[in-house]
Amino acid sequence: MNKEIAGTTVEVNEEGYLTDMSQWNEAIAAAIASEEGVGPLGDGHWKVIRYLREQQAKGAALTIRSMGKSGIVTTKELYDLFPGGPLKKSSKIAGIPKPVGCI
Amino acid sequence: MNPSEDKQPVKKVCIIVSRGSLDGVYPALIMANGARMEGIDASLFFTFFGLNALVQKTLDHLKVATVGNPAMNMAMPMLGMPMTMPFPTWMGALPGISAFATGLMNKKMEELDIPPVGEFLELISDSGGKIFACKLAMDMFKLKPEDLSDRVDGVLTVGQFYEESAGAGTHILFT
Numbered sequence: 001m002n003k004e005i006a007g008t009t010v011e012v013n014e015e016g017y018l019t020d021m022s023q024w025n026e027a028i029a030a031a032i033a034s035e036e037g038v039g040p041l042g043d044g045h046w047k048v049i050r051y052l053r054e055q056q057a058k059g060a061a062l063t064i065r066s067m068g069k070s071g072i073v074t075t076k077e078l079y080d081l082f083p084g085g086p087l088k089k090s091s092k093i094a095g096i097p098k099p100v101g102c103i
Numbered sequence: 104m105n106p107s108e109d110k111q112p113v114k115k116v117c118i119i120v121s122r123g124s125l126d127g128v129y130p131a132l133i134m135a136n137g138a139r140m141e142g143i144d145a146s147l148f149f150t151f152f153g154l155n156a157l158v159q160k161t162l163d164h165l166k167v168a169t170v171g172n173p174a175m176n177m178a179m180p181m182l183g184m185p186m187t188m189p190f191p192t193w194m195g196a197l198p199g200i201s202a203f204a205t206g207l208m209n210k211k212m213e214e215l216d217i218p219p220v221g222e223f224l225e226l227i228s229d230s231g232g233k234i235f236a237c238k239l240a241m242d243m244f245k246l247k248p249e250d251l252s253d254r255v256d257g258v259l260t261v262g263q264f265y266e267e268s269a270g271a272g273t274h275i276l277f278t
Contacts, residue, residue: 063216064140065226075229084142086230102137103216 006031017091017098021056024095032093037084041093044081048073049094056096062087063103114272115144117264121278123155125165125205125220129212131278132156132223139230147227148264150237154244157236157251162220167204169195181207221252228254235259235267 003012006027011019016032018024029049033039041049051072055062064087068075082089087099116138120131131153135145149157156162169175175190194200209219218226228234236251236258248258259267268275 061216064136064230065216065218065222068226068229075226079139079230085140087140101216102133 015092015098018095019097021053021095024053028095029093032095036089036092038082038089038093044073044077045090045093048078048081048090052090052094052096056094061101062091062099063101065103111272113138113143113274115146115268115270115274117146117148117268117273117275119264119275119277120147120149120153120156121151123152123165124168125208126167127278128153128156128165128220129217131276132220132227133217134276134278135232136223136227136230139227139232145227145232146235146267147232148235148237148259148267150240151243154236154240154246154251156220157224157234157255158246159250159252162224162252165205165220166201167208169201169204171195175204178204178207181211224252224254228256233267235264237261237264 001012001014002009003016004010006025008023008025008028010023010028013019016035018028030039030041033041033045039045048067051070052062060066064075064078067073067078067087073081078086078090082093091097091099116134118131118135120128122128131147135147138145155165171192172195173192175192175195176186176188179186179188179190217223224234233256234252234254236246236248236255238258238260241247241258248255
């Protein structure tokens with residue numbers, strides 16, 4: 001389905017995740033973040049968001065463990081930056097699919 | 104009312120871990136970490152043999168229980184054999200079988216990005232999950248708090264554990 005986020009019409013799934021990561025921009029990220037009760041987005045958030053997009057572009061499977069070992073962010077920081085669902089929310093804000101793993 | 108509107112979200116899980124084999128402990132750790140990833144509070148309460156997963160000297164040396172496990176056929180595909188291949192329970196007692204099965208499970212878990220127990224406790228603790236040891240079991244096994252992982256948040260009586268579990272939307276799971 002189509003949804004207008006921050007003045008841009010983008011394709012999202014029924015949970016609100018962008019289905020085409022190339023339609024993403026920073027204004028969209030900020031709008032989704034405020035909808036999810038995250039932010040305002042600071043340097044820490046942007047580092048995670050950029051890293052997630054890079055990993056997704058490479059086709060890497062994202063896990064909470066791999067994030068903590070990435071050197072980008074510690075587990076504690078990730079939970080503090082994206083309260084209420086660190087990997088789910090950060091992925092949604094980064095315009096990539098919802099992570100499918102159990103870890 | 105639409106059934107979906109009736110659903111109350113799970114707010115907190117309190118998971119009791121009573122077994123100390125690798126296959127007895129991992130499900131609880133995975134469920135607790137999974138809860139935190141969904142924004143659900145999680146507490147783990149290790150009791151009886153479950154304490155094996157908190158004792159510093161033993162926590163990274165847990166073994167798969169192969170004796171008395173009639174489901175060992177599940178592991179056959181890991182060896183390139185069909186899951187329907189029989190694995191008589193008495194074979195689980197042969198020397199080296201438990202060590203072999205443990206090595207196999209550890210390898211598979213690593214491939215799935217599931218950390219070893221010690222690192223898993225750190226992950227859960229860093230995510231805000233709480234880790235408790237049972238006082239009665241500590242006394243029974245003559246353990247002191249300093250014998251346990253430094254990620255343990257405290258030693259609780261049963262009553263204190265139920266206090267920790269208070270609140271609507273909390274679920275207590277026994278494993």
